[in-house]
Amino acid sequence: MTQSKDMKSYLVKFAGTLIGALVLIVLMGYLYFFVIRKESEETKKMNVFLAIKEEQINEIILKYPFKTVSCQKDGGGWFVLKDSKRFKADDKVIRSMIENIATMKIEKVASDTITDLSGFGIGSQEAEVIAKTPDSEYRILIGGESPVGSGRYVRIDNESKILLVSRGSVWEFLGKSANDLRDKQVLSLNEDEIKRIKFKWRGSSFLVERKNDNWIGKDIPDYIDFDQSRVWAILRTFVNLKIDNFEDDEPNNPTAYGLDKPIAEIDLFQDGKPVRVSFGNKKESGDYYVKLGSDNSVYSVSEFVLRQIPESVNDIRMRRIMKLDTEKASGVEINRGDNKISILKEGNKWKLGGDNSKKVDESKVGELIADIGSIEVEEFIGDNPNDLSPYGLDKPEIELAILESDKKRTVFFGKIEKDKVYVKFADGKSVYLVGDNIISKIPSSSEELIKK
Secondary structure, three states: OHHHHHHHHHHHHHHHHHHHHHHHHHHHHHHHHHHHHHHHHHHHHOEOOOOOOHHHOOEEEEEEOOEEEEEEEEOOEEEEEEOOEEEEEOHHHHHHHHHHHHHOEOOEEEEOOOOOHHHHOOOOOOEEEEEEOOOOEEEEEEEEEOOOOOEEEEEEOOOOOEEEEEHHHOHHHOOOOHHHHEOOOOOOOOHHHEEEEEEEEOOEEEEEEEEOOEEEEOOOOOOOOEOHHHHHHHHHHHHOOOOOEEEEOOOOOHHHHOOOOOOEEEEEEEOOEEEEEEEEEEOOOOOEEEEEOOOOOEEEEOHHHHOOOOOOHHHHEOOEOOOOOOOOEEEEEEEEOOEEEEEEEEOOEEEEOOOOOOEEOHHHHHHHHHHHHOOEOOEEEEEOOOOOHHHOOOOOOEEEEEEEOOEEEEEEEEEEEOOEEEEEEOOOOEEEEEEHHHHHHOOOOHHHHEOO
16 A cells, blocks of 8 residues: 555656656747747848948958959949059949848858868968948958858858858859959940041051931942941940950050051041051950050950951942832833833732733732842942943843832843852942842743733
């Protein structure tokens, strides 16, 4: 009986202890999940710098083991300091760096106390970033990568903590040179203010002028029409030009770059003053060395930029010989040997000239006009030649006229040579070569245009 009472007393005490233990476990769980874990999550979402304001940052210094890169804000613009000189910085790059500094977030507190910096790559950090405002200075020591995930270890100012931040928030601070931060748009041009462009390629040069938003040639015959879209594209290439690389800010020997005797030059006249770009030798990479006006610095640009400069007037001439609108065309006349074809538009219908009994296949007429309108020059042969017989244009094989309202434009087709045919407008001065496939598309008789 006594033993039973002792057992009962023991069980009561054990139950009390068990309940107490369970309560403790619940409390610890609550503390972890709702307090400690919450604080950890809040820390994780916290910015590295709480007080920094982007607009107040006026200096950024990047320190590497063997060099230092400095950027300073002055008068609303950013500049890169290099060899005791200031160069305009790329504002977009600087803004991105400032935003990353101000919004960098803590992914995790890797260590609350510093014991061994080498374990985090901080002791031999890859970079130190210093951001300055008028009142404060903020430092970030960038260490190694986390073995798990995609983070980087950093130490902020002189704090004892080691933080883990995302790799993306610090990657643009690594391995930068002064040139990486410089503004690569080295020309200051306003498209609206450029009224003349001079092109020079080796020994030849010519000038184009802007009149009522059209480009015309200076001392170039009026009958030579320029491809306006081509000239505008050239201009915009240089207005928006960005160099590929800064080669040499103080070249001792311009001859080494081929800039003493440029292979090509372009002068863009802004407010009457020329802004010159000169092209020198080709690099092994395929880029070309360039210099700008009286600036001694040597840069490099892609071959694409060089190829925008026309070698001759012919490179920017209109290549489509005739612009046609099927809806506006009112007639087609073809003289091909002994066959003469005349098709006239009456109202909205095409009629065979002199014979209304036959129905014209209007789709074929539309295709013919479209084919004539799509002819493009493959080669400019000559302007105002004295003798047309070498081209077979003194007695053309085909004469084709397109009537459009009150205009009539006649094209002569001459000899065929090597898959090309000589052509010339009846009232024009220039002789061209075009693809001879157009010959097969011009009907030999009116029967080819009759609806079957």
